[in-house]
Amino acid sequence: MTYQGVLTKMETEFSSPIQYYLVFDNDFINVNQLLNKTIHIQFVKYQCLNCGLDKTIYRQGFCKSCFFEIPQAADWIMHPELSTAHLDKEDRDLEYEKKVQLQPHIVYLANSSSVKVGVTRKSQVPTRWIDQGAHEAIEIVEVPNRYLAGITEVALKDYVADKTNWRTMLKNDIQDEDLLEWRARLKQYIPDEAMPYFIENNKETHLDFPVFKYPQKPNSLNLLKSLDYTGTLVGIKGQYLIFDDDTVFNIRSNEGLVVNLNIA
Structure with missing residues (x-):
């Protein structure tokens, strides 16, 4: 079965073990059901999570221009101590910030x-x-x-x-x-x-994570360099997919990439 969609942070359900879901525009996948299955991941293009354009992702799933303009990527997101809405002071968008x-x-x-x-x-x-x-x-x-x-x-x-x-x-x-x-x-x-x-x-x-095998030497998959990868899924922890060859793929850090997923 093949799916295509833009990667966003996996949705989760607090249970034992934790349930993970990849949510695309017209589909969603219970990732737990893919454990012990072979998955082929292929990069297709970029899609900024704000403007939706095929522009190189800069950070947090946003293209560079959106990252420096929208309130969802302002400095106070990563540095809460910089928040100013309690002073009625705007950074980028006071309504959103409040x-x-x-x-x-x-x-x-x-x-x-x-x-x-x-x-x-x-x-x-x-x-x-x-x-x-x-x-x-x-x-x-x-x-x-x-x-x-x-x-x-x-x-x-x-x-x-x-x-x-x-x-x-x-x-x-x-x-x-x-x-x-x-x-x-x-x-x-x-x-x-x-x-x-x-x-x-x-x-x-x-918290109980669905992991059958932990990697001994985790090797982070850079999909933009390799363009595709095939491996057997043996675990999910944090926002990482863990494969049987110790390859790990961070969904969160690859937000904004459109991918094909082929499940064998």
């Missing part, structure tokens, strides 16, 4: 390659943890806007990582951690403005 920034946000601890701190909208829990390949996570602060979450993350980055080592995450070379203990240890570093929102009593969330 919609996204002025809603409950979570500062969390997640263990994907090691314990890290992160920020997400409350509506994106546990989706954000799934996307990062975290096998355990916990909320530590729930604040009313993105700015407060951002300054909290910045304060905690001095004492805990804020990045995931994707190779370690994919090899599953990780240790269980007591995130309750980590939360208690980090509480003293939370900024005064966010301290009233500290979450005192909750439990870790544990």
Whole structure:
């Protein structure tokens, strides 16, 4: 069976194991059902996720001109501490910025390659943890806007990582951690403005990924160089497809590419 569509971040369903879906304009695929099947991936063209044109993707699925113009790619997306909607101050589009920034946000601890701190909208829990390949996570602060979450993350980055080592995450070379203990240890570093929102009593969330075989030496597929690839799917973790020859393909970092998928 052959499918064609533009790659966007896989949709997920929190269950055991987590369910993954590739969503195209006229089709969707439950990727879990492709495990142990041979998949041929072929690059077709670009399609910017904003303007829809066949223009080279610059970042986050957008062409260069869209990336530097649209609010969905503004600096505050990656750096929440730069949010200004709570001050009624526009960056690129105040209406959009208020919609996204002025809603409950979570500062969390997640263990994907090691314990890290992160920020997400409350509506994106546990989706954000799934996307990062975290096998355990916990909320530590729930604040009313993105700015407060951002300054909290910045304060905690001095004492805990804020990045995931994707190779370690994919090899599953990780240790269980007591995130309750980590939360208690980090509480003293939370900024005064966010301290009233500290979450005192909750439990870790544990996540189960559909992986039959973890790669020993993950090799990231660059579809723009190879143009096509064939392999047997043996796992899905984070936003990565894992193949039997240790090749891994990051769907998220290839957003905006139109591909053919042939399932044998």
